[in-house]
Amino acid sequence: MSLEIAREIQFTFDANDPGALATFWAEALGYQIQPPPAGFDSWEQALTAWGVPPERHNSASAVVDPKGAGPRLFFQQVPEGKSGKNRVHLDVRAAPGLSGDERMAALEAEAARLVTHGATRLERHEPKPPNAGHIVMADPEGNEFCLD
Template identity: 75%
Template sequence: MARDVQLTFDCADPAALAAFWAGALGYRVQAPPAGFDSWDQALDAMGVPPEKRNDASAVIDPDGAGLRIFFQRVPEGKQVKNRLHLDVRAAPGLQGDARMAALEAEAERLTTLGASRIRRYEPAPPLGAGHIVMADPEGNEFCLD
């Protein structure tokens, strides 16, 4: 039986991290429920106090093909390296210098959105195509692959 899968990030600022990942992946912040023009309007109707309105956010693939990504506020900060990370496939089908140039261009774009660069791994054929390790604005590692 097929299951819906959602990826969840624990974080300090769900709205900011949702905005980053929406820009990084070409996703969009999930719209408020039907009948509401804004999340503030929906949260007012639900009785959510202002100080709790950034406790969660989500982004979705506008084409409906990708995973929903959910961001939830937690009190503790990130402590150690991720045991699970995203690979952002920024250079599918490319190899060698063309691949690394495409990854560099994407790394530069993501840096302007708030990501930081951690390390570049050079191609090492036959199995290593080369990639760049990055971190989102809250330090969660991901790879440009």
Template identity: 75%
Template structure:
């Protein structure tokens, strides 16, 4: 039996972080429940008060093959380095200078959407292809690989 995978982020701003990751991965905001034209309409009908409407958000792969990303508001901020992180495959099939140029272009795009560049690891043969370590707008580390 195949199982669905969801990756959950604890965060301060679910709407903002979901918008960042939708941009980073080419995902889209999950549609509102059937019968509603927007999330605002759905949350109003459900009786969710305005101050609670950014408690959660989710983005999905428009092709339906990638995992759903769920963002939930928590009161505490990020405390330490992530033990698990996402690798965004921004240069599949590329090597050397072409690979690093593609990673740099992806990093520039994501910085313009709130990411922070943390460090660059140069290619180191035989196995090291080089990568960039980044942080999303709330400080969660991820790699451009």
């Protein structure tokens, strides 16, 4: 008998500004910035105590699902910018259980909300059976994702 083990996963994003991108995705997903380790009141306090120079304090950030159900998103600073289309993207389920005009109206409302937080709307795909329609967006650093 084989024992199957489900693996915990995290999604890692290369970023120019990990703190800002983490803040965007926390807003988009209803996540929170990962709290600092026990014994520290802030990440700045922890990083300073560990000897990380102030200019490196924004080299990484992470967001977590406050309910503990979703995967962790980790943002790491890299020197280069985004150079092409994502090969993997997130689908943000913004209209579960809705269909037709009601679904697309909910997706439009979420797209408008995320634009106020730095997202860019790229294109709308109309519902065509068996697909339900979606909106393609980009986060503040150009990473594509779908409102589905």
